[in-house]
Amino acid sequence: MASSFEISGLSAWYGSRLAIEDMSLSVEPNQVTALIGPSGCGKSTFIRCLNRLHELIPGARAEGKVMLDGENIYDDAMDPVAVRRAVGMVFQRPNPFPTMSIQENVVAGFRLNGRKSRKELEEITQAALTGAGLWDEVKDRLSSPAIGLSGGQQQRLCIARATAVEPEILLMDEPCSALDPVATLKIEDLIMELRESYTIVLVTHNMQQAARVADRTAFLLSENTGDPGRIIEVGPTKKIFTQPEDKRTEGYITGRFG
């Protein structure tokens, strides 16, 4: 069974500006939880709080409780580096390491943070690339530079890199926003497969994408420009898209704003 998040009272600041306020959400194991909402509603800030990446921006901080399998990752005794090892992340723009080859990228988590034999690294490479649906496309050029791949392939490489270290949860911050429709479809199929072994939190700008892949969906909104983002409504994806309880959710999904 994969891990789960129990988030309560999470707020985050950039300097003195409150970006998200008092967010609470439970992320169920082996499910895809999607976060939707208009630009500036704090989706990315929220997801970046879940692996303590947010606080690395100068002046930024976060407060609240994020329980990962019963342990608060914001506890004083918690090492943020250890949190980031347990919670993997895929970013908006594909960001393979430009100086490394395809294989070196996949096993970067081990190359940077531990020792493994050559044979183990080869096995990990094949497993992770197969899992990311990229093995057949790149198996003959594992040692060529990663930046030679197409955008969609680079993003699947980044997914392989994040899953190679076997995190407990996978965060995906608009993983398809820089990709064309065909590449997007491949990533979505991949998300459905990854759900078998991982818990996934997916930020998306694209409501259809949330409808297609997510088990549960949360709608975030910052009501006026400058207001902090809040969670307006959470529920099973089908319910959010067919019978939303909140007027504002209904307005957003029917395209009246956002």
Place this chain on the structure above:
Amino acid sequence: MQAAPSTRRKLTDRTALVVMALCIILSAVPLVSILIEVIVKGLHAIHGLSFFTQPPPGDPTSKGGGVANSIIGTVLMVLIASVVFIPLGILGAVYLAEFAPGTRLSRTVRFFAEVMTGIPSILFGVFAYGIVVVYMHHYSALAGALALGMIMWPIVLRTSEEMLLLVPPGIREASLALGTPKWKTVLKVVLPSASAGITTGAMLAVSRAAGETAPLLFTALDWQFISYKVTQPISSLPVAIFNGATSAYDPQVARAWGAALTLIAFVLILTLAARYVTNRRSAT
């Protein structure tokens, strides 16, 4: 149908083109003539390999001999300056770009580094004279190396910082999100991504230092024998050119031309080597 351009427009077009071409040719004249002059006179003075292996003869009126003492001096001082000040510059840049970006400290240091690149190089000679030569009571290669290093330092700092800031933030986040500590991210991900640019900046600084004359005149002075002692005066190619060119004896003037060609070749080889390294890095 479009009307054909008027004769006046055609004429203006032609005139502008000719004027621009003339400007290009004009600006190339001094450069090319200097190069030709140095190559012709330099090759004439370099009579054989012994030019690079022998010091000048004791008698300034006799022909033969070489500038080995100056080549050794330049290489030695530039080497000492590089070994000490290139790492200092790169480490400083890493701190400014990775650990204190946008802070008052980094803005202040960047401002002073910019000012330092504009300071006339002779002042670095005065500085080295004041803190090394005065205390040691004699001129030395060490004082020369310090003056050259002080010239290289801000160049390396500025170019390295700019190259580090050019590394996309996404690369850093990717590494941090894998659970890599910050220092390891900088060492294994950010620095390799910027290495080509940093190498170019360092080579630029080395070429600049190798050609400096003024700061060496009263720090390293000159020495007509081959010497490897860092606490003693030492010759260098620019100072040898300066002293030789102002000499009354023809053989000394000729050796100065040879030294000039040697210096140009030295800088050219360094630049080409930097290009080669840069291209190979960015190709892989």
